[in-house]
Amino acid sequence: MQVDLGNALGTTPGLSEGTLDRLDDRVADAHERIAAGRADREFGYASLALPETADPDAIRAAVEPFGRPAAVINVGIGGSALGAATLSNALDSETDAYFLDNVDPEHVADLLADLPLEDAVVNVVSNSGTTAETLANFLVVREAMADAGVDWTERTFVTTGPEGNLRRLAERHDLPALDVPAGVPGRFSALSTVGLACAALQGHDIEAVLAGGRDAMGGLSGSLFETPGYAYGAATYALAERGAATNAVMPYAESLETFAEWFAQLWAESLGKDGVGQTPARALGATDQHSQLQLYRAGPPDKLVTMVRPRERADRAIPETDLEGLSYLGGASLGDLLDAEFEATEASLAAADVPNVRVEVDRVDERSLGELLYGMEAACVLYGELASVETFTQPAVEWGKKAARGLLGGGDFAEAEAVAEKRELLIGE
């Protein structure tokens, strides 16, 4: 992974080399804190030890009995889906993966009607074992399997914490069970059982994912000038402090579209607290040049654009053409065009004084993905240290969980009563 901060120098908002030099002293201190937390497996910091603590053999052993199914259905939401989905959507496999990460009844029904349930494997993922959306979806999937004459106990495994419903369910029905590692919040769990079980079932090289993470982990040092993840974390922090309220993450690869979703959760839940935090915006190059670029270039000067691309990819030639004014396309390839768009967009943002940071990986494969995910986690943890926020918690989502539970008759919660008091100002019908 390489980070290029050149186009964030002297922009509005922007950095200077002096800013980065001064920041580097704080990076050194933060790195000490991070390294100590990692060594002691402290809550949250333990995430950054996963490349050495995750056990790929245990993951393989749990999924091996299922062979290579036609499909894997990952029933989990938020951090229990996005790491696995990032790997799955980036890498080709003959085993399709589906992510049941919403409780939309029409969507769930359509999916279950289309899936080969008799040759699917279900992975139910919830650390607590009580996540309402996940458990509700699991109950629906289990019933659909039964209705299709499939013994769900033969086609299901769980990924969960040491206690709770899913753990008990696994014990009762003798299901394979993977442990969610201690001290690892969901959004930092891509390089653990939570992110890797699905990849293993799809036949991906999970050891290579972890090796990529280890490369990034081994490269952590006390200087942002030596550590790409820290360079990214320090630069985004400093740009946010100077007015870059929004960070538009724009991979130039369809295979990395879900990576932008994963990043958005990492950034929003970790850093959005105490009235501060940079807002992630999910984008996709080159498509969003025709949707969001006008705003990025000419709207409020409150944006950073993070441009992500693989250096190598399979390519496809553009056929020669006699269409007027388009002969320049013939002889080039789609990859040439995409790269030209990437570099043109970077330069166009720079020309408009909009900060942009380039993040490159060698290619979209297991090893580079491991490096990229780890690098961005390190970036996030560093940003949290610099901003003095509690990176690893998400207290603000509890209110709504209680309210929803109360509304469904799952207990008495004052929050549910507040829902009934909603103020209305209705226009239309």
Add this chain to the structure above:
Amino acid sequence: MQVDLGNALGTTPGLSEGTLDRLDDRVADAHERIAAGRADREFGYASLALPETADPDAIRAAVEPFGRPAAVINVGIGGSALGAATLSNALDSETDAYFLDNVDPEHVADLLADLPLEDAVVNVVSNSGTTAETLANFLVVREAMADAGVDWTERTFVTTGPEGNLRRLAERHDLPALDVPAGVPGRFSALSTVGLACAALQGHDIEAVLAGGRDAMGGLSGSLFETPGYAYGAATYALAERGAATNAVMPYAESLETFAEWFAQLWAESLGKDGVGQTPARALGATDQHSQLQLYRAGPPDKLVTMVRPRERADRAIPETDLEGLSYLGGASLGDLLDAEFEATEASLAAADVPNVRVEVDRVDERSLGELLYGMEAACVLYGELASVETFTQPAVEWGKKAARGLLGGGDFAEAEAVAEKRELLIGE
């Protein structure tokens, strides 16, 4: 369509009833300007006349010769994709639709390898007929069809302006050709040939889409208190002026996920100029409660959350369970759970003083979609009037187009030279 502004009153940032009353005078003036522009078919404003100017018979006549294919491939980008994709992804059909709206070579190759080209219809959409990504993709698709022994001239139609490459191509090969209506920018073209041809091929009721648009058009009046689209446009404008720099649009329906993409283009390209403009953030309920809600509730007070839902949908019961503490889920349905999450999230934002606006449609069908798309276009045009921006242009994207073209040898452009002068500050490798 109904808009509920109740949860934007007294929040931070927020509105008061006095604010809305004062705004309403400006809405009356803006409506006069809009109505006159619509009547005169002025550039841009002509978009709001589409429910009465679009000709569904011409669309049906162009696609009828193709029957009901297995797949339709829409080759277009930005506004030449998102309207059609919104309808397609919201409505069920036995004809699959694919949107080739990016030039990622791996993605294009994977798609072409999977598609039944012999039973697919290609719709090439570009107003100018020169959009580099679209023409490059078309050349690749045409070659793939030829390689598969398919006569592309029998399986292709174009949607384009009166002149340019695609028009000439259609004439040369006697392809069906639909006209992009005059005066309608791509992002406002969902209710025209551009958005509706694909829907017609998929067997959707395009007359009902237009009827929904007509309902919304007929309801436009000089008061925000009587016009849901204007209520939304005026409220978002006033909230943006008061600090809501970001508008997170969060449909609670998987079928409306692409609607949020469409909205993001509408908002960003129309309003993001002159250093102002509200940044759209695409979200999805309930999924993003586990990803973005922490930030929305506890991050910087610079957000508005737009909560969108259908009032009716097909439902799915959650089976009874003896899982501990989860019996409350049994007897409820996934729809009940999703609605509880919706209302709990609204209330949780209100409790944290974060403005949120509810937008409801009757159900996700052709008529409601037409009403929703038209209503949001009216909202956007009103916002543009109130903000005194040039809603219908997107000048900031030209720089990058020239640079990309220059990089590929398509002419001498100073912008391409600027790309070579990129400043670097590299960390990692």
